[in-house]
Amino acid sequence: MVRTRGALLSLDASGTLAKTLVHSSCRGKPYTKRHVIPMDPKTQKQLAGRAAMRWLQNAWPKVSAANRVTWAELATQDNLPLYQAFLRFNLRRVYLLQAPSPVYPPAAVLTAGDYASAEFLPGVHQIHVHFHLNNVNQSWALAYYRSTTPAFVTAPEHLVYGSAPMALDVIYDDTDVTPGTSYYYNIRHYGPDGAWAEHKWSTPRIPLP
Numbered sequence: 001m002v003r004t005r006g007a008l009l010s011l012d013a014s015g016t017l018a019k020t021l022v023h024s025s026c027r028g029k030p031y032t033k034r035h036v037i038p039m040d041p042k043t044q045k046q047l048a049g050r051a052a053m054r055w056l057q058n059a060w061p062k063v064s065a066a067n068r069v070t071w072a073e074l075a076t077q078d079n080l081p082l083y084q085a086f087l088r089f090n091l092r093r094v095y096l097l098q099a100p101s102p103v104y105p106p107a108a109v110l111t112a113g114d115y116a117s118a119e120f121l122p123g124v125h126q127i128h129v130h131f132h133l134n135n136v137n138q139s140w141a142l143a144y145y146r147s148t149t150p151a152f153v154t155a156p157e158h159l160v161y162g163s164a165p166m167a168l169d170v171i172y173d174d175t176d177v178t179p180g181t182s183y184y185y186n187i188r189h190y191g192p193d194g195a196w197a198e199h200k201w202s203t204p205r206i207p208l209p
Helices: 044-062 065-069 072-078 084-093
Strands: 002-006 013-017 021-026 029-036 114-123 126-135 139-149 159-163 169-174 183-190 196-205
Touching: 044 084, 044 114, 044 139, 044 159, 072 084, 084 139, 114 183, 114 196, 139 169
Parallel strands: none
Antiparallel strands: 002 013, 013 021, 021 029, 114 126, 126 169, 139 159, 139 183, 183 196
16 A cells, blocks of 8 residues: 555655565665565575574573573673574584584583484374484484485485474474375484584485375
């Protein structure tokens, strides 16, 4: 809907006209441009970036108050809120195939988490992934990497889901899949200090139509 001040072609106007034209102004100068619906590309790298962002957004509310305080030094240094400091620092870590750290600086490396088993169940337009842990206290994060290539080498752009922190059973429904296509998974399991172990599955998982 276009909102006008005076006649449309004489004074100020703003808004969209019949989903065809957009009227606005910049620095006091009115202008009109064609209405275009923004594209939402879904390249592998873009999907991985969104998965990393969701991972960290879900992790921050579960970071303890004591661990949040540790981000004050970095936040002050970069003139950022605690959450933004946590987010920016850990996005770099995820890109380097490291687990997001709940504390700053990250703790010294000790041992990887205690993994038990995993199940992959094809569903309608999705794949159900069920990951079971032996000891949740030895775990901080899971990172799910997916490819259509068997025995693929894990890379940042393969990320589809991250979970931190966790319960003994972590269930994820992978819905950004194409029915009839074979998918392969690598899962990295991180301990509370960032040490990790990688688990690979060579059997294809095929979502149902």
